[in-house]
Amino acid sequence: MCLAAPAQIVRIEEGGWLAEVESFGNRRSVGLTLVPEAKVGDYVIVHAGFAVEIIDEEAAKISLATWEELLCSTK
Amino acid sequence: MCLAAPAQIVRIEEGGWLAEVESFGNRRSVGLTLVPEAKVGDYVIVHAGFAVEIIDEEAAKISLATWEELLCSTK
């Protein structure tokens, strides 16, 4: 029920409340309050104008590997 | 400096504050406060939404006659 899209932090405003994020060339300003530990270069999930979580790139890779392992076996 | 147009009172609203006036078929509602003595059938001069004076039909006729007398003599 909650549309959210991934984007990368390219700049954090002074004060740390706002960040500029980028996704496939699209740039927008989002609130950073909900992910205080985020830093430039991080990928985040954006919803309703706020970054709501940081994407764990490592976990993404592991998941994918696991799924291939477990679920592409019939091939 | 004050555009004003003649019209005839065709109806006076209850209370006597407002009247409906008519001129060549055009009808509008005007304030009557400034000519408290006006009655239905009277011709009035209307300015800025108010009847501001009653036309004295008798005086109008006399003026016209006087002017013809005095000023159309060369004919």
Next chain:
Amino acid sequence: MKQEQVLLAHGDGGQLTHQLVQELFLRYFNFPALQALTDAALLPPPAGRLAVTTDSFVVQPLFFPGGDIGTLAVAGTVNDLAVSGAKPMYLTAGFILEEGLLLVDLERVVASMAETARDAGVAIVAGDTKVVERGRGDGLYINTAGIGVVLPDLDGEGASLDGSRIGEGDAVLISGTLGDHGLTIMAQRAGIAFDTPVQSDCAPLSSLIAALQENCLGQVKWMRDPTRGGVATTLKEIAEVTAKDIVIDEQALPVRDAVADGAAILGLDPLYLANEGKVLVIVAPEARDAALAALQAHPLGREAACIGHVSGGSGQVYLKTPLGGHRILNRLMGESLPRIC
């Protein structure tokens, strides 16, 4: 249609637009090329030169005594073609609807357009609908573009209507009373409204003009419908184009008493009030009587009058007053605002 009001979604090109077109527009406008709903209507090759014109209609109120914005949108464009010497053939109609417009009002307007088009013998061949947010429109704006054909028999040698044939002594005719439309509209405006017996004169003039042309073949030198800016502005424009003077006789101007009085109430001048069913005509002096008779013989021209003549000069329009004075008429200057002082 389930909705009673126009929503923004009626203009998004999707399902509601589709319904609006199918259930309203196509019900009234039943030209085959329009019903096909292709991107453009395909029409047979015309038999003469094309006349092309466009006007947008933004009148308020949408409905007024004597007509509505739909009548106007058809008549206005038909008249621009007719005064150009063309037989009006096809119209396009572009609607800009304001969110919140009542669909019953839209239907009334569309019905008027269909009826006026039928009267004028034109077909509405292409259309478009857009919806704008509330507060970014005014109920309904309509653009019409018109295509006419200058039939060879109206298009003989030297029959140009651009004013180039106007000469000294030519007669200036008007097909009826001045200012009826403009006064009707002004009398409806919020803040200055009054009741008036005056009605808009809006009407398609194609048959009146055809009758005139038949009776005065080649002798009509110029025609124009004196709409925005009124008779004075229209005459000033042609006077400038020809660099001749036009002299108008104030006493010859047909003006209804109620229009004169209404104009006085508002501080306006009937010479500058819009007309939507009148044509100004300049004819050779020898054709004056025939032209006047032709106009007066038509139901829309009964009150036609000869109001002046062309004289040598430099592009001025003079009004001869009843007392024998002259004054110069210029273009309408500045928005027509009702005044009290």
Next chain:
Amino acid sequence: MKQEQVLLAHGDGGQLTHQLVQELFLRYFNFPALQALTDAALLPPPAGRLAVTTDSFVVQPLFFPGGDIGTLAVAGTVNDLAVSGAKPMYLTAGFILEEGLLLVDLERVVASMAETARDAGVAIVAGDTKVVERGRGDGLYINTAGIGVVLPDLDGEGASLDGSRIGEGDAVLISGTLGDHGLTIMAQRAGIAFDTPVQSDCAPLSSLIAALQENCLGQVKWMRDPTRGGVATTLKEIAEVTAKDIVIDEQALPVRDAVADGAAILGLDPLYLANEGKVLVIVAPEARDAALAALQAHPLGREAACIGHVSGGSGQVYLKTPLGGHRILNRLMGESLPRIC
């Protein structure tokens, strides 16, 4: 012009209207029949069937990456003529100005129109200007009506483009990427704005379509520019008209990454976003490759793709998903509102 802003008086048909026309419009639109300022432009008899169309343009913002309302007003109408198989010839232009519009902005738009018309090889032959009160418009609305001619060599036996010749197996082509215009506009809207590298694709397609027709003489069965409602809505309409199904391959759809991402941000679907410089084409299967090559050889068609085919059926549009599922595409339903949930 002394005024910096449009005033109501610019639309009253008087002196300021006259100045606006003389000092702005006629400076950019220099077609002789327009300069004559007659009620209608008189044009030479055309050499074939007429194609006639109209559209109003109410886009906000007026200026956007890739174009402005003026580019759009010309390109949109030119494209409707071109996809109908006609050579676009003449446009009319009706302006509805909102009181307060900056005259420099109006000039920019007029300049764009003149330039786009030149690119497309069309002449603006008639015009009209109205001014509405502030709060009753949105800066500037433009209506254009277009007249084209179906040249006999494009108009041979059986060359009808109304969809009646569409048959099973025909290929569905698009001349480039989906949704660039729609996404560009949405990204500019107050309340949801973001920066995007996407630009509107708005462009007149007359030369692209002429090139296509030359290379596939008689084999193009149907064309349409997928504007409001996008590719999905446009395909649904032709599917209904033909009562055949259209099957689109989701993986074949050319969509820029930034458009796909921007659409995801807004909760929208590129299949329903407007395009203003793209044409959907249906050709016989044997002409598919030639048509694709012709499109791709033109600067405006480099990213052309074959996106699907026609099959037997009942007027449905199916989208084949990458996983092998199918879903049905309907018309756009309801205003495209950006969503967050």
Next chain:
Amino acid sequence: MLDEIIKPLRDPVRGRQMLAEIQARWHTLAARRGRPIVLMEFCGTHTVALARTGIRSLLLPEVELKSGPGCPVCVTDARDLDRAIALASVPGVTVATFGDLLRVPGSRGSLQEARAQGADVQVVASPLDALQLAIAHRERQVVFLAAGFETTAPATAVTVQAAARQGVENFFVYSLHKMTPPGLRAVLGDREIGIDGVILPGHVSLIVGRQAWDFVAEEHQLPGVVAGFEPVELLAALGLMALHWDEEPQILNAYERVVRERGNGAAQQALAESFVPVDAHWRGLGLLPGSGLALAERYRQWDAVVQFADCWRDLEPPKPIAGCRCGDVLRGVCTPLDCRLFGQGCSPATPVGPCMVSQEGTCAAYARFAVAK
């Protein structure tokens, strides 16, 4: 029927007869004097009517008709317009006023231009309509910008009384009302102008009465005539003045069908209740003592001048309009033809000064009804 009253006053046959007689009489008088006779019509509506009927040109060269400051729009001070614009630009405030005022330039544009920039300005034909607007839009503050001379001020007076009676709290009046006798006094007291007689305003006179002008004859030794506005009435006024030219200066009444000796008592009483006289700035004439009408203390709550004073606290004082000779035109020192901007940058479509704005402004009347050469 109105016809019976009005039509004879427009009868061209009667008019042309009178014109011939009157031309002859003035011809004689001017010849005797050895120079044209200069009359001033104080009233802008007379300016327009004299031009529109052609009478102005038909009396030349024997009689030169100069226009006085009798257009309430033209004499409205730029400072007041700047304030009205500031007011109209405040969110939530609507300024309602007569159409005439929309195009008058203040020192930073007109209400019309302010409206184009988003200010809320509504045109009304009566102060009552402005009050109705306030009643219909309780969420807005509606300020009626009240311009006009004694003819118009009673309408405002009665309207503010109605607002008070009905307790309409979102209605306000910004009074620009001015009184004409002080205006005429200022013009006549000016040594620069030489005029021989005055055509007195007909509709102001029906409020103030014929006798309000006696000072013209008594203090300034000039003849005057109260005139109506129909062609025959105008001619009659000019004719009566010529007939009495050789007598002791006096104020004639050629508009007896509506103008009484002492004017309209009810209207005068309404003015006295709602307003108090104050010094007022007249454009071109300067500060004239006791020439303005401010709302009386008891209507303070409805007085926009008091209630919205914050809105213009920081306004800079207006700058004079470069090149515009309105001041001189208003005092009759020169005619618009003497202004080098007339027709060259200043026109009814693009007015520079206030005299070009109102149709009754002298410059506008000259431009609109330009006399055929």
Next chain:
Amino acid sequence: MLDEIIKPLRDPVRGRQMLAEIQARWHTLAARRGRPIVLMEFCGTHTVALARTGIRSLLLPEVELKSGPGCPVCVTDARDLDRAIALASVPGVTVATFGDLLRVPGSRGSLQEARAQGADVQVVASPLDALQLAIAHRERQVVFLAAGFETTAPATAVTVQAAARQGVENFFVYSLHKMTPPGLRAVLGDREIGIDGVILPGHVSLIVGRQAWDFVAEEHQLPGVVAGFEPVELLAALGLMALHWDEEPQILNAYERVVRERGNGAAQQALAESFVPVDAHWRGLGLLPGSGLALAERYRQWDAVVQFADCWRDLEPPKPIAGCRCGDVLRGVCTPLDCRLFGQGCSPATPVGPCMVSQEGTCAAYARFAVAK
């Protein structure tokens, strides 16, 4: 590059491989069970994604995917919408909200229809934009109509804190925020429905954490999986659930790249500071204890529910929408196909019930992505 994270999750080759494997596994499980296996996806975005990718139809008939009440727009009570419309119709008040909410029917029309009648309704993409609107229009009262589950509520929480910090007095929040665990609890507690497992909302979960759903396994003995939204992620979630089908019910996490065990602590803290749990009406589900989020007492000044209570004092209670089975659809008791209005009068262009309004509403998803027969 985002590409490296996202593109593999959309890879059709990998997707089709996984699909084949998963179809086979569910085929086996359903065969063993002797009937189709019924899973509920709680989340509306899952409903849409499963339809859009074709996965819903590709799993049939072995797996039936039922939609739960996971669209915050659909579960918004008609009473709240009636109030929002009343609010937006007050002169001087602007209601700012997400685009989704505009078309939801209350009992007397939608915000979209109210806007067409003159109400001031603005679409925003973030509560921060609504706050900006208030700051830019100090003369208006801007009410942010805040709909959404736990994913959205923290944004509102932080925004109201910012409004307080900056002292923005013309900004208000009408909270419609709801919490999903009580919603799911209500559905699972209902005896009418028979489901075998739950697909849990991915973006809610990144706030509340995977463990927030343990009650599903522990109390309801149902397996669950937290799923992402890309095609490969959806397939993975379904695949993992199938793999673990025979084990003790547990809540799997197939969206580990963003969903942590305990969720987002900062967001949870923001919620705790700005809101308090209250009982809330869910359309179709009724009053669910502790399922709503009201503004905390310290933000009373910004709470539209408190500050504008006068606006809806006289509103009649909403009437149920005749014939609409949204309630049953939301509880998973029936599918939209069981509603006799579906496609017959109720369509995305002319929605009757809320489930047809949001693109994520179950009825809308069925209508838009109608499965090819």
